[in-house]
Amino acid sequence: MPLPRNGPVRSEAARQAVLRATSELVNEVGYDHLTIEGIAVRAGVAKQTIYRWWSSRSAVVAEALVEGLLLSDHLVVPHTGSITADLHSWLQGLAGLLEDPQRAGVMTSIITAATQNAEIASHLREVLAPTESLIERLTAAVGEAPNLRLDTPIDTLADMIVGAVLVRVMSRHPLDQSAIDDLVAAVTGTK
Amino acid sequence: MPLPRNGPVRSEAARQAVLRATSELVNEVGYDHLTIEGIAVRAGVAKQTIYRWWSSRSAVVAEALVEGLLLSDHLVVPHTGSITADLHSWLQGLAGLLEDPQRAGVMTSIITAATQNAEIASHLREVLAPTESLIERLTAAVGEAPNLRLDTPIDTLADMIVGAVLVRVMSRHPLDQSAIDDLVAAVTGTK
Amino acid sequence: MPLPRNGPVRSEAARQAVLRATSELVNEVGYDHLTIEGIAVRAGVAKQTIYRWWSSRSAVVAEALVEGLLLSDHLVVPHTGSITADLHSWLQGLAGLLEDPQRAGVMTSIITAATQNAEIASHLREVLAPTESLIERLTAAVGEAPNLRLDTPIDTLADMIVGAVLVRVMSRHPLDQSAIDDLVAAVTGTK
Amino acid sequence: MPLPRNGPVRSEAARQAVLRATSELVNEVGYDHLTIEGIAVRAGVAKQTIYRWWSSRSAVVAEALVEGLLLSDHLVVPHTGSITADLHSWLQGLAGLLEDPQRAGVMTSIITAATQNAEIASHLREVLAPTESLIERLTAAVGEAPNLRLDTPIDTLADMIVGAVLVRVMSRHPLDQSAIDDLVAAVTGTK
DNA sequence: TACTAACCGAGACGGTACGTCACGTCTTGAA
DNA sequence: TTCAAGACGTGACGTACCGTCTCGGTTAGTA
Known part of the structure; x- marks a missing residue:
């Protein structure tokens, strides 16, 4: 199903689709083979939408990382015994x-x-x-x-x-x- | 001046030209903007000559590193006082x-x-x-x-x-x- | 001067530049030495633009021929006397x-x-x-x-x-x- | 079995191997995809041997044609009735x-x-x-x-x-x- | 209620580099 | 001197992405 079009405000759905696609692709092919075009296709988003809101490939990854989409299992150091x-x-x-x-x-x-x-x-x-x-x-x-x-x-x-x-x-x-x-x-x- | 042709044996001159060019380019533009074509042009060597002997861009860099062309100033840990x-x-x-x-x-x-x-x-x-x-x-x-x-x-x-x-x-x-x-x-x- | 950008529709200017360049090059160097890269450079067009619209070198030549760019002097058989x-x-x-x-x-x-x-x-x-x-x-x-x-x-x-x-x-x-x-x-x- | 080496006289075996390979390859892949390297490999001959004795790809084909290796079935026009x-x-x-x-x-x-x-x-x-x-x-x-x-x-x-x-x-x-x-x-x- | 302006998907465009193929030239070492 | 072998510089192949640019089609906010 295509994403809704919001008119002249940023589409949150598009933003999340991009970050989600980025996370999936980093898992699947790694950062080296991650491409803006690949993200756009996977997210069902126009390339321009990515270029409009992010300055570079690494900026998209950074945001995905901050959102916790890249590594969900945060290992807390336990405080049990010694x-x-x-x-x-x-x-x-x-x-x-x-x-x-x-x-x-x-x-x-x-x-x-x-x-x-x-x-x-x-x-x-x-x-x-x-x-x-x-x-x-x-x-x-x-x-x-x-x-x-x-x-x-x-x-x-x-x-x-x-x-x-x-x-x-x-x-x-x-x-x-x-x-x-x-x-x-x-x-x-x-x- | 073109490099000498060695016959059906690997040209040591070409090898060194490649490693030298790689070292220069890493210094000038960094690994991210290092390209095989750039190395070939700088070295005065055919792209195919690089692909014949190295499997990837990183393999060329690895060899340049091993040859000591990338970082000449090896910092020895001194042994003087405490x-x-x-x-x-x-x-x-x-x-x-x-x-x-x-x-x-x-x-x-x-x-x-x-x-x-x-x-x-x-x-x-x-x-x-x-x-x-x-x-x-x-x-x-x-x-x-x-x-x-x-x-x-x-x-x-x-x-x-x-x-x-x-x-x-x-x-x-x-x-x-x-x-x-x-x-x-x-x-x-x-x- | 660069060609105008038409958005997501085929650029007629690029198409004509390709056909014109093809015609010129066939005249200058012949079909054997005609290359896609040569056409692209002469036309001021990206190689991919040629591959996007034509399946092969001969297809470009075919279209140039159909457009009458290759042989302008069509010899009509006269109908005068015997x-x-x-x-x-x-x-x-x-x-x-x-x-x-x-x-x-x-x-x-x-x-x-x-x-x-x-x-x-x-x-x-x-x-x-x-x-x-x-x-x-x-x-x-x-x-x-x-x-x-x-x-x-x-x-x-x-x-x-x-x-x-x-x-x-x-x-x-x-x-x-x-x-x-x-x-x-x-x-x-x-x- | 490799061809014999003749010393300083032209190797007839190499010549025939080249023409035979050319004929086979024209039949298999056509003139367009016929390459000197392909002929050399198929014939078990060095590229230089071809360049030494023939001026071009078409010259090899010409000789193969003259030797009758390319089209064996020569259609004689019959002379029977009318x-x-x-x-x-x-x-x-x-x-x-x-x-x-x-x-x-x-x-x-x-x-x-x-x-x-x-x-x-x-x-x-x-x-x-x-x-x-x-x-x-x-x-x-x-x-x-x-x-x-x-x-x-x-x-x-x-x-x-x-x-x-x-x-x-x-x-x-x-x-x-x-x-x-x-x-x-x-x-x-x-x- | 219409109009304007920004966003959206789509995708063509001029480029750069990719990794491969074949060219024609060359050098080697054996016959 | 010829030969098999094969490395070399060169140049073109066809492909993948880059980042930029319209194009229509939405839709929110203004007039």
Whole structure:
């Protein structure tokens, strides 16, 4: 069924169709093979409608990302037992996601898009972990582990954790058990 | 002057012209605007010659990277005084590089290309630091700082450092003095 | 000056520019060296615009031929005196055309193109003589010459005349005076 | 089995392999899609060997034609009963050949090639009829039919017959019974 | 109630680059 | 010197998208 025509006001239906189509296509073909024409056809929208409201391909992706259409499974860092157990638990959940080639592909797509779009880049950390969630959990753990002290710069530590995972994703190294163990050990200072 | 013809064997001159042109173009226009045709024209080589020997644009870039044509200034981590001072020194050198928009652009290009090519990805760490150099320096510092203990997984720690810088580069946050201070503090455990 | 944009309807200006460019290039370089890219450049048109509306190189030539852009000098068979004189007159005019290497080249081009395109082929006879004109003239001459009788199949005879000229053109034999004499003699049955 | 290498004399085996491959390929894909590379591969010969001994693609085809490799079934014009019957018989044989799409394709190929190569062009008549055979038969028929008189220019008449068939082949009109009847009627002057 | 103006789907347009094919030239090493 | 092999620079192929531009057809807000 074709979208309704609204007259001289922006069509919300068209906007959502574009974002939805973008999300589907990133999942299916990845950012590299994502095209404006492809989005327009999939969304049943004219190309001009996209060019009217978005400045570039990456801007469409950015909005889809912000709307939460690209990665629905936000992994909250749990706060149950010890910081060691909680980090293990979160990283294992993340590793589970990355085993799904499609979702791993979406992550790679977002990384690629981030190099081209500042807004996407600023959401990069949240792709792997809701920033506040991770920072809060680490903050709460201060004093609990040798490397988590009062003077430890927590947000830099969060960057390091996310960055380490990022490097593994990009280098196509699996986030296996020993990698997780090492990461937690390096963060906490306990073996 | 045209390149010499070698007969039915691969022309080394053509190969080097391609890699050299690729390196120049990545510096000038970045990976996104790098085209096979552009490389061919700049190298004075036929497009088919590129397609004959390389499977994709990213494969050419990978080889240029391996040959050391893309980033000549490999920042060795110094080993002079304390680990704190050495990390500071190295990171400040890196920050200096990143202030040059052209070299920062090359880094971004390599990151983009890494999402498309495993070989480039596996060299990603070396783009920021010669891996052995960083790992060796950290290993030598074991016992010297609270967070550098015998049981600290050094290569994971190296990943975290490189990853943290990567996240900053991609998020377009500057690698300024306080960022460097925090990073060194998080690594060593001293303020 | 760029061509006007018509919106989502075919641009007549682009169509005519293509046909005009095709006609010029066939005259200049011949059908063998006619390329779609060459037409596009000469016409100031995108290659895709040609592929959108024509299925092949020969289809473009066919349309140019139909539009009368390729051979403007249509030789009407005169109807003045005797059939013998009129055929002589027409054939001598034709021979005159064929002495011009450029126009002879266009004829050869059309013949080549005819082997690849049925529409061109069906206009082949008109290239040498407007079919109706020749047939009408021969019909009017019935009874006037021994070989032009009531039961003579006039259109087959027209094919034979055109075919004989065609064979000479292709065999690169000149259409000289004695050839014309012989042809007229064979057609009419008078010497 | 690879061809033997002869040392510094021309390899007759290579020559024949080239002509044979050319003949096969003209039959299979037609002159338009015939390529030097294709011939070389099919013949198991180096491209250079072809370029060394032939000046162009059409020259190879010309030689294959002269060697009789392209059209083996030479239709001799019979000399049995009346000229009417004999022409009918010959033309019906020709029509039979043209019904085979492959052999019709070879004819079209030769016509195309003839526009590019004088040697092929000079053999064009023989493709449809062994010239001497047709001319001899017509000469022998002088006096036998109203339009076959002593002063009829026989070789021009042969050109007209061959030309008429050529026009039909190129226009993709079938050489059916009524066409044959008309042609014979026009030649002889009898119905 | 008509008119105006912005938005919409559609899709043609001039471009750029893609990856492939074949051209004709060349060099190699073996016969 | 010829040959098979095949790399090379060149140029055209036909395709995919780019971003821009009408075109009619809606429809909300103004006159």
